[in-house]
Structures are given as structure tokens and as C-alpha cells.
Amino acid sequence: MRPFNPQFMLDVIPNLLPFLWVTLTVVLGTVFFGSLLGFVLAQAKLSQKPRYRWLVDGYIYIIRCTPSIVLLFIVFYGLPKFCLEVFDTDINRYDKIFFVIVTFTLLFSAPISEVMRSAYEATDHGQYEAAVSIGLTPWQAFYHIVLPQATVVALPNFGNSVIELMKEGALAYTIGLIDLIGKGQLIISQNYGAYALETYLSLSFIYLLLTLGVEKSFLCLEHALSRQKKVV
């Protein structure tokens, strides 16, 4: 057995770090689009019409049962065919990051819609009614009164979902995206399969720092936002 080489673990990090941006782009893009889609889903779930609620419930159930790697491949192979057939546009040549973000948006929106819905339901409905009764429009009441309170409630779960997403995002390399993991695999194959363990350990160290960083920043954000909150 080849001896373990701790020095390589440090040496490989400067080669990996430039690709941190790809991973972060995937996460940030997914959080942005996934939150938008999640917002729409949460609204549909809160609507009066049962048929929308069933639709959203079904969607959330299916996403809950689907491994990300399966959805990733379905989107990667299926979406170009689908677009060619229906919209007559060729997206085969699109960058792979596009397919990754589409997949993870679908995956991320389901739990996030539940987070948003429960946060909205956790804020007292009287707050909204009071705001409307003093003359705010429904949108103003939502934006100025309900949203700031719901955000504080949603933050811990939102942070957990982002961490979950970041870990799932490690699979993006399986369709050929060169992110942190993809670069790691390239380095391993450049070394003819040697130093695999060292590279993987460096990668997991980077991921560990990332998840701890996300966790900490969400905690700080929560503190900053809940400062005005007074417990009666």
C-alpha cells in the first residue's frame, strides 16, 4: 500500500480553489431560481382551490422520492429532446451548468415551498388584518409586515435546505460539469489514479468549511433580523 502523503492534501488545494466559483454559482443560481419557484408553489398551496393544492402536494411528494442523480440524468438527456420537439430549439450545446441549475431548482423548490408555507402560517394572521385595516394595500401589508416576520421564522430551515443542496450539488460532476469535484477527479486521473484519497480528503475539507460557513452566516443573519423582535 502506498504511504499516505499529507503534503499532497495541501498542495492540491490551490489547484481546486479556482473551481469553487463554479460550485458557488450552481448553489447561488439554484437558491435564486428555486426560491422563486418555491414561492409560486407555496402560494399555490395556500390558495383556496383544492386542485392547485393537490398538484403541489403531488409535486412535493414525487420530488421527495426522487434521487437527485436520477433527476439530473433525466433533465440532462430529456430536456434537450423535449425542447427540440416542443419549442423547436436546440439546447444540446448549452453549457452543462444550465442543466445542473435546472435540476437542482426542481429539487430545491419542493422543500423550500414547504419552508415558506410553514413560515407564512407561523405569523399571526391578525398582523396582516391589522395592517390592511390601517389602510395598507394587501401587497404592502405582505411586504412590510408579514414578510419580515416570516423571514426570521424561515431562516433556520432555509439554511438547512441550502446546506443539503450544496451537498447534493457535488453530483453535478456526473454529467461532466467541471466544479470542485470534477476538477478533483481530473487531478486524480492526471496522476494516473494515485493520490485519490488525499484529493478526496481535501475536497471534503473544503466542503466542510463551506457548510460550516453557510451555517454560521445563517445564524448571524437570523440574529441580525430578529433584533427588532420583541417577545410579549
Next chain:
Amino acid sequence: MDINYQFLIKTFYLVLTAVPTTLNITAVSLLIAMPLAFYLAVVRMRPGKYIRPLISAYITFVRGTPIFLQILIIYSILPSFLNSTAKYFALEVNVFDWNPIIYAYIVFSLNTTALLCEVFRSALGSINKGQLEAALCAGMTTAQAYRHIIIPQALVVAMPNICNLTVKLIKGTSLAFLMTVKDMTAVAKIAASYGYNYIEAYMDVFVGYIIVCSVVQVLFDFAEKHVGKFRLIKQK
């Protein structure tokens, strides 16, 4: 869209034949992880100087890194490690002939242990300490108190989380193909690679996982009702 329906149906049956492998990995990992996780959770709740930070570090590592990397780390270290150990003790075994499913058991048990430990810890934390004290007062030993008083109550609290964890574990086993285990995903992948019918194959796997997860969730619903039977006041 030109979908090869014949291939779709044929592969679906093929994928179904691999369902036992997926369930096998899930069940064995859960069975190994449960006692370990329970022990760690109990140890973690007791005061202690050296063991607690170690358990915390282990849990942080498992929760902070993708399972994908955990699989690759274990799979790149364990076979050669076992092989050199076997050589060191001059054992006549060839580690590389073993079924790779063993490594899947190890990886997923290690992963599940850490996650289950958190579930058990929160469940045990929800039980009033007075329950344990009352049981000890009534003359039970600590083991009896846990067996008859604490665990039945904690299990009711932990059940929904265990269900979530099991579904996650089933989804996680789709990565077992990295260790050349022939689970549902791997079987479909191999079938698809002959004729580049990837969409059909992955559709089959998609449906397969939904069926498996649904069955498991229904079973957990029954189990939840069963372990909660002693409750006099039904919640909700």
C-alpha cells in the same frame, strides 16, 4: 419525442429485479446503524470529557460533507487497507474478490449512524428526566428503565424522523453504483448504455424509486400508529 416503449417496459422489469439490492443495502445499514447510533446518543448525553468531542466531530464530518465524497473516500481506502491487514496477519483471503456490497453496507451504516444519532438524541431529549427517575425509584435497573419506559416514548417522537431518514437513505443508495454495486440505478445505466436509451432507463428508475419510497412510507405510517398505540390522548 421518440420513446422506445418496448425498451421502456423491458427495462422496467429489469429495474424491478434490482429492487431487492436497494432494499438490502437500506435494511442492513439501518440495522447496523440503529444500536450504534442509540449507544452514541446515550453516551453523548452523559457528561464526559474525551468521548463527546470525538462523537461531535464525527457527526459534523458526516453532516458537513457530501455522501458522494464519503463513498469515494471509503471506497478508495478500505479495500487496500483490509488487504494489507489480511496480509499482515497472513490470512488466506483475497479482499478484492469480495462482493462490493460489503463496502456499501459500511459506507451507508457509517453515514446513517451519525444522522440517526442526532434523531435519537433529540427524541431522548424530549422525554422528561422525571420518567427515568421515577422508573429508578420504582426499583427498575437503568437498562429496564430504558427498555420499558424511555424507549417506547422516545420511539414515538423519533418515528417521523426515522421515516425521513430511511427515505433519504434509499435515495442515497442510488450512488452505490460508484462502488460497482448493481442496484436499481446501476442496472438501468448498464441496460441503457447498449443503445443510448438513457431517458427511458432513467424514467424507469424514477418510477421505481417512487414506488419503493411510497411502500416504505406506508409501512412507516403503520409502524408509527403501532408504536403510538399506548398513548391515551391521541394527538391531532
